[in-house]
Amino acid sequence: MVEDDPSAENDDPSAIRSVALSPDDAVNAYAYSRENPGEAVLRITPPFHGRMRARIHVYRVDDTELTGAVHLAPADVIADDVVADYPDLESALADADIDTDANPDAAGRIRERHADAVADWQDRARGAIVDAVTLEADDSPRRVEIKTLG
Numbered sequence: 001m002v003e004d005d006p007s008a009e010n011d012d013p014s015a016i017r018s019v020a021l022s023p024d025d026a027v028n029a030y031a032y033s034r035e036n037p038g039e040a041v042l043r044i045t046p047p048f049h050g051r052m053r054a055r056i057h058v059y060r061v062d063d064t065e066l067t068g069a070v071h072l073a074p075a076d077v078i079a080d081d082v083v084a085d086y087p088d089l090e091s092a093l094a095d096a097d098i099d100t101d102a103n104p105d106a107a108g109r110i111r112e113r114h115a116d117a118v119a120d121w122q123d124r125a126r127g128a129i130v131d132a133v134t135l136e137a138d139d140s141p142r143r144v145e146i147k148t149l150g
Helices: 023-035 080-084 089-096 104-126
Strands: 018-021 039-044 051-059 070-072 132-135 142-148
Touching (some): 018 023, 023 039, 023 051, 023 104, 070 132, 089 104
Parallel strands (some): 018 142
Antiparallel strands (some): 039 051, 039 070, 132 142
């Protein structure tokens, strides 16, 4: 347990006051989870102290119980209105009302437009990182500041 010594090792996430993260990591983690199997999060690993760094982490099995790490959902660090605007490929394909098997060229054009829309969304999302987030760790949620890197 850390009392007055900020350099002492600490497995208690309540020591965290601020989290530094790359906007690219947050945006890429969100897009990855929307477009791929598995989940991408922003991972904070012990030992914990007042200022921590979160890095992108992709997994299929949550190992936080074993590692003591804290995971931040990328959607939690990007402004809600921007998260809501993420372009959805399945909706675009359905809205086009085409048989993608019978018309692969049209489907390819829709996928290209989707990729462009995702790139535009990523540009906006990099500038929409929130100032604070609630960490859900050890049944004691607490608000911490977000500091962007880069």
